[in-house]
Each structure stands twice: as C-alpha cells, then as structure tokens.
Amino acid sequence: MSKSIEELKSLTTQIRRDILRMVHAVNSGHPGGSLGCTEFFTALYGKVLNYHLPFTMEGKNEDHFYLSNGHISPVFYSTLARFGFFPVEELKTFRKLDSRLQGHPTTHEGLPGIRIASGSLGQGLSVALGAALGKKLDGDKSLVYSLHGDGELQEGQIWEALMFAAAKKVDNIISTIDYNGRQIDGDTDDVLSLGDLHAKLQAFGWTVLEEKNGNDLEAVIAILERAKTETGKQKPVAILLHTEMGYGVDYMMGSHAWHGKAPNDEQLDTAFKQLYLEAPADY
Numbered sequence: 001m002s003k004s005i006e007e008l009k010s011l012t013t014q015i016r017r018d019i020l021r022m023v024h025a026v027n028s029g030h031p032g033g034s035l036g037c038t039e040f041f042t043a044l045y046g047k048v049l050n051y052h053l054p055f056t057m058e059g060k061n062e063d064h065f066y067l068s069n070g071h072i073s074p075v076f077y078s079t080l081a082r083f084g085f086f087p088v089e090e091l092k093t094f095r096k097l098d099s100r101l102q103g104h105p106t107t108h109e110g111l112p113g114i115r116i117a118s119g120s121l122g123q124g125l126s127v128a129l130g131a132a133l134g135k136k137l138d139g140d141k142s143l144v145y146s147l148h149g150d151g152e153l154q155e156g157q158i159w160e161a162l163m164f165a166a167a168k169k170v171d172n173i174i175s176t177i178d179y180n181g182r183q184i185d186g187d188t189d190d191v192l193s194l195g196d197l198h199a200k201l202q203a204f205g206w207t208v209l210e211e212k213n214g215n216d217l218e219a220v221i222a223i224l225e226r227a228k229t230e231t232g233k234q235k236p237v238a239i240l241l242h243t244e245m246g247y248g249v250d251y252m253m254g255s256h257a258w259h260g261k262a263p264n265d266e267q268l269d270t271a272f273k274q275l276y277l278e279a280p281a282d283y
Contacts, residue, residue: 018078022094023262032258034075036243055112068124069149070104080113122155151183165236166205182256214243
C-alpha cells in the first residue's frame with residue numbers, strides 16, 4: 001500500500017531511531033552517513049523504486065538498487081525491514097555473530113533486498129552498470145539505481161565506470177552521490193578535493209541533476225522522479241544530493257566525527273529525545 005508524504009516523514013524518524021539503536025547495541029557501525037541518507041532511502045523505497053515482494057535476486061521487470069558505500073548499512077537494513085523485506089525484529093541482530101545483517105552488506109546470508117556485497121569502496125557503480133546492461137540485453141525496461149559516497153569518488157575505479165557508462169550509452173541508470181562533504185578522515189576538501197564535481201560528471205558525458213536540500217523528503221522524491229524523465233536519452237543520469245552527515249541529531253551534525261562512531265548511553269538518550277522518543281528499548 002502506498003504511503004502518504006506524512007507517513008513517510010514519520011517513517012524517516014523511525015528509521016533514524018533504528019539506526020541509533022543498532023549501532024549503540026554493538027558499539028559499532030556508521031551512524032553519520034546513515035542518518036544523512038535517511039530521506040533518500042525513504043523516498044526511493046516509499047515512492048520511486050518499482051519492486052515486488054517477496055524479493056528475488058533476478059528481479060525481472062523490477063528496478064534494482066545497489067548500495068556502493070556499504071558502510072551505511074544501518075539505514076539500508078532499517079529501510080528494507082520497514083518496507084517488508086524481512087522482519088523488523090531482525091534489526092536487533094545487527095553486526096552480531098551469525099547475523100544476516102553484517103557491518104557491510106553481503107549476499108551469502110541471503111538477506112532479502114541485498115543483491116551485492118558492498119563496502120569495498122569504488123566497486124558499486126561497475127556492478128550497477130553490469131546490471132543495467134543486463135536489463136537491456138533482456139529487453140527489461142526497468143531502471144537501475146545506485147548510491148555512492150562523495151569520498152568514494154576519490155577511488156579511480158569510479159571514474160573508469162563513469163567513462164564506460166557514457167561511452168556505452170547506458171541510459172537506464174540513475175546514480176546518486178551523497179554529497180555531504182565529509183569522510184572518515186575529515187572534510188573531502190581537506191582529504192582530496194573533488195573540485196567542480198558537477199562539471200566533471202558532465203564532462204564525462206553524464207546528465208547531471210543537483211538537489212541542495214537532500215534532507216527534505218519531498219525535494220528528494222522530486223529530484224528522483226525528475227531523474228527518471230531523463231533516462232532513455234542515450235546518457236547515464238547522476239544526481240548530486242547535498243545532505244548533512246548525522247542529520248536529525250544535533251551533536252552529530254557539522255562534523256565528520258560520527259562517520260563511524262556509536263553513541264554511548266547518555267548520547268543515545270539525548271538523540272532519542274530529539275527524535276521524539278523517550279524509551280529506546282524496543283524496535
């Protein structure tokens with residue numbers, strides 16, 4: 001059943017609660033980028049992506065999504081659970097022994113919704129392009145979506161894939177860059193500046209869209225829907241989505257410090273109060 005915008009906005013708060021619970025429970029994980037990408041995942045699975053349940057790996061005549069920056073698995077897992085791919089209760093097993101919810105998504109556990117193992121940065125676009133070309137060969141008119149971190153674009157393989165996509169006119173792919181300007185070691189401008197990313201992607205032959213309000217759910221839905229209208233025109237499509245790392249929790253915002261650090265008990269309590277929830281006990 002399709003959810004209203006208000007229901008989806010409420011769900012973004014729930015997903016943020018899930019993220020914080022998950023990383024806090026095992027004192028491990030990546031809350032910063034997960035919190036920043038919550039609107040993207042909610043928009044994608046709530047309004048944009050064409051998919052069917054139960055999940056099948058082949059996904060014939062369905063849109064595919066590939067997470068390249070796999071360290072933000074908490075937001076991916078929560079979204080999949082909240083949209084019915086697997087029980088919400090399973091989120092409690094995050095990063096535990098024998099769990100299907102590993103720190104970086106993997107495929108051998110058979111977790112519904114996961115099509116590739118990811119987290120080794122730079123590889124996801126290559127895989128997504130392979131899937132997109134496969135759909136073309138099969139006569140499948142569905143689309144392929146991927147998500148990448150901006151720090152990930154410091155990997156050379158990404159640029160080979162960007163060049164390949166334009167050269168081969170892979171026009172059934174929409175790749176979004178989480179453009180938060182931060183990575184594990186600091187600001188991207190300080191670690192290795194990306195320069196004029198918009199101009200670079202255009203120079204590589206991509207149609208480039210940009211959304212400055214990546215934590216506004218309606219704006220994210222709108223840019224994704226607009227991107228769909230640009231497919232099928234002999235060029236791959238990229239979205240530069242400006243987000244805030246740690247969005248929704250004030251002490252996590254404005255810094256790279258929470259890229260890969262879990263909150264302690266007091267910090268979790270503070271975050272939950274900001275997310276309109278007093279008791280963090282249950283999912």
